[in-house]
Amino acid sequence: ARLRLARIETVAARRADPALRGVAAAMEGVLDDLSQRPDRLPMARRFLNVHLDGLERVTQRLEAGAAPPPGLPLLLQDLTATATQLRENLRREESEALEIQVKVLSDRLKEEGYAS
Numbered sequence: 001a002r003l004r005l006a007r008i009e010t011v012a013a014r015r016a017d018p019a020l021r022g023v024a025a026a027m028e029g030v031l032d033d034l035s036q037r038p039d040r041l042p043m044a045r046r047f048l049n050v051h052l053d054g055l056e057r058v059t060q061r062l063e064a065g066a067a068p069p070p071g072l073p074l075l076l077q078d079l080t081a082t083a084t085q086l087r088e089n090l091r092r093e094e095s096e097a098l099e100i101q102v103k104v105l106s107d108r109l110k111e112e113g114y115a116s
Contacts, residue, residue, distance in 0.1 A: 001031055001044075001048055001052060002031065004052060004056055005024060005027055005028055005031065007056070007059070008020070008023075008027075008052075008055055008056060008059050009021070009024045009028075011059040011063055012024055012059070015062065019076040019077070019080075020059070020076060022076070022080050023055060023076050023079045023080045023083070024055075026079070026080045026083035026084050027051060027052060027079075027083050029083065029084075029087050030047060030083050030086050030087055030090075031044075033090045033091070037090075037094075043086075047083075047086060051079055051082065051083065054079075055079060058072070058075075
């Protein structure tokens with residue numbers, strides 16, 4: 001996935017397309033977050049199948065000389081927003097899991113007489 005994303009970033013840089021760069025950066029962030037949690041592989045597969053595959057096909061067509069259709073800027077905005085939202089959801093879930101862990105450990109320490 002990283003190699004595919006690197007190719008997309010190369011196309012974005014060559015085309016000097018800030019929207020395409022933004023999508024690539026947002027997707028890179030999602031990959032970074034997902035790499036921290038191997039248990040998120042099902043989510044990663046869905047994300048990669050829809051977002052990365054689609055973006056890769058778009059960049060391939062652009063590289064082949066296709067004129068960008070009028071809907072492309074909105075699509076790139078949607079892809080960026082979706083990737084950003086996914087990162088926020090992942091972080092929120094991690095924060096909630098940490099909060100539960102802290103509560104459970106705190107309660108356990110109290111039960112064992114190690115904390116007040």
